[in-house]
Amino acid sequence: MKNSVREPRQERSIEKKNKIIAAGYELFSENGYYGTNTAEIARRAGVSTGIVYGYFADKRDILVCVLEIYINKVCEPFFRLLDGLRSPVDFNAVIPEALDLIIEMHKSNRNMHEALHSLSGTDEAVRNQFIALEDEVTVKIAERLSNLGVKLDNPMEKIHFAMDMVQSFSHEYIYDKHEYINYAAMRDIVINSLSALFVQPK
Amino acid sequence: MKNSVREPRQERSIEKKNKIIAAGYELFSENGYYGTNTAEIARRAGVSTGIVYGYFADKRDILVCVLEIYINKVCEPFFRLLDGLRSPVDFNAVIPEALDLIIEMHKSNRNMHEALHSLSGTDEAVRNQFIALEDEVTVKIAERLSNLGVKLDNPMEKIHFAMDMVQSFSHEYIYDKHEYINYAAMRDIVINSLSALFVQPK
Amino acid sequence: MKNSVREPRQERSIEKKNKIIAAGYELFSENGYYGTNTAEIARRAGVSTGIVYGYFADKRDILVCVLEIYINKVCEPFFRLLDGLRSPVDFNAVIPEALDLIIEMHKSNRNMHEALHSLSGTDEAVRNQFIALEDEVTVKIAERLSNLGVKLDNPMEKIHFAMDMVQSFSHEYIYDKHEYINYAAMRDIVINSLSALFVQPK
Amino acid sequence: MKNSVREPRQERSIEKKNKIIAAGYELFSENGYYGTNTAEIARRAGVSTGIVYGYFADKRDILVCVLEIYINKVCEPFFRLLDGLRSPVDFNAVIPEALDLIIEMHKSNRNMHEALHSLSGTDEAVRNQFIALEDEVTVKIAERLSNLGVKLDNPMEKIHFAMDMVQSFSHEYIYDKHEYINYAAMRDIVINSLSALFVQPK
């Protein structure tokens, strides 16, 4: 049996592990997974190459940890919004608010989101982490709405697809790739589509 | 001075180049860009490693060509559908048809789509190609609808966002990652959302 | 200035040093010298990696100490047998007894013997230790036989070669590598050869 | 499937493979397996590090090939001696001849023999190769003697043990480790022991 990865208990160690994660985050974001080497991560973190393998099993493990940390960080504001909802839910107010929140989240973690997506194509573990995140968010929203008395046909499907819409639009909005697109107008269209999913016509 | 990449004129050369592209397509799809090496591509194409560099500047160039070819191949059925539309457009019939068509397209090129997406995160050229494709499709749809007498507010935005929806759903449908999702029900939801974008309420 | 290796005087220290030697013995036996790392030795010994260098100059030094201890341990039964001999020596009884004893010794230290042999090829110090051991045993046997009144031509040469025979056979017997060999029959052959060396024909 | 190891057909390639094997032989002999690195082997062979992996699967594979080549080379003179035997076999002449031959063989491949022995302790493949060699030699001798009309009880056991004796003595003789040993006298003792195995007393 080989050395297992150190699970740091002491303050200084945790700090060091976090430094490596932060360095990994930055570099994976800047140059992608394959464009980053472990020596670079170590240097940026201000540690030796060896100690990186004291905290992480291998390079991929750094990525997985980076993702875990940043996914949580990124989702937290949205979960707080969910928790703040009171019955009856005013979708016309909440939807734009949620949309803007998520755009903001993506904006501030733009590159990481890319790296994540990029890796989930080839790495089983990363993909599973990504799927687990989606599941968690979907279930959380469904429960919350249910608790708030919102009755929907096919709630899981609607929520999931709504998330897809939001993701897509965030992406479009952030990268702002197409000059012929009026993103403000697009935002209204998205909000309408989302509303149509959740707001029952009288 | 560096030879520029050979632009093959002769039959045999073109055929060889196509073989390399086909091999590249297969292998990038199966193992991703970084999981594929040029020797493997050459072997699968039945050519020598050296000659690969007679047709392509470098490994990335193979990818770019692979994408070009396959993107066109993948879009062709959809463009044919567009061309077949006659006025007045029956969106209630066309939207499901188009949706299924695109799902089919993605399904049969599932891995390539992944590879493309994966690379577009880190590779400028790939990303630009991807954007150009989106532009082309968007413009084509907009022109076609306009010619068919369909009047829309913010057509570019709606079309673009519709494409996002379709992409998202195709993705969901093909990867079938979440067991709690009823994809048939989701499909109906998507069709409704799409219809709402294009069909004017009376 | 470099601290020389600590020569532990206190009980606890000696105990700790022995634990390290014991761990080293086990691990070198199981995985060989190059398949064992110092961290593993320390862990198995229940001490910190650092303190290993308080007791030993380096990894090789652990091996040397391991060998010293275990060589003595391994030879002790044979030396007792020697001490128990009484004049006149009944070689026909003693030779099989000694042979079986040595086989048993090798059997219970099989892997260590391998490690030792393995290292003696590349490590000067280990080789010298090995040679010194052979010398010691040879001389001891020669003296003992002389004291018991056994007169031999070329005693050193005979004793040494007898030891080689015994070693070879032990090796064969323990590893039991060749299915076509009847080791019981071989044992008789060995005993005959040994007897011929020491028993004078009338 | 990854590139398999190149099996060179062309003159130049075979020559290069042999150069690597020769370099490996030298370096493994000089510094042992773990004291030799692949870059060094490549340098001594006058090739690049990369091409080493074109001819060999990994470092261990170099060793295995080195052993194969040198074992054959080393055994060839002895096999020729065997082939030259004519009935009736004059063991009193043949045994010293064979002994001296084998000593010579070991002498000229002294270090390699060490490396081989050293590795056979920890490496399964090397050990198996070693065992296979012993089997081959034993069987060859047994067949030859049988064909020459030599009848022996337990021939396999005697032959095998005789080989052990010869090996042991060669070892002793070559390394000449013990100053108190008269190796000429020892040689006579060995020859006597061997004769006793094969020559039937009248």
Place this chain on the structure above:
DNA sequence: CATGAATGAGGATTCATTCAT
């Protein structure tokens, strides 16, 4: 004395690219 985190040189292996034939 003791700890175990930290160091960083070293080493096996890969692979995009070149080049002699």
Place this chain on the structure above:
DNA sequence: AATGAATGAATCCTCATTCAT
């Protein structure tokens, strides 16, 4: 135009050893 052998820089990871606490 074509081959495929050859290159060698680059990379991940290990581990003997040191050192701050």
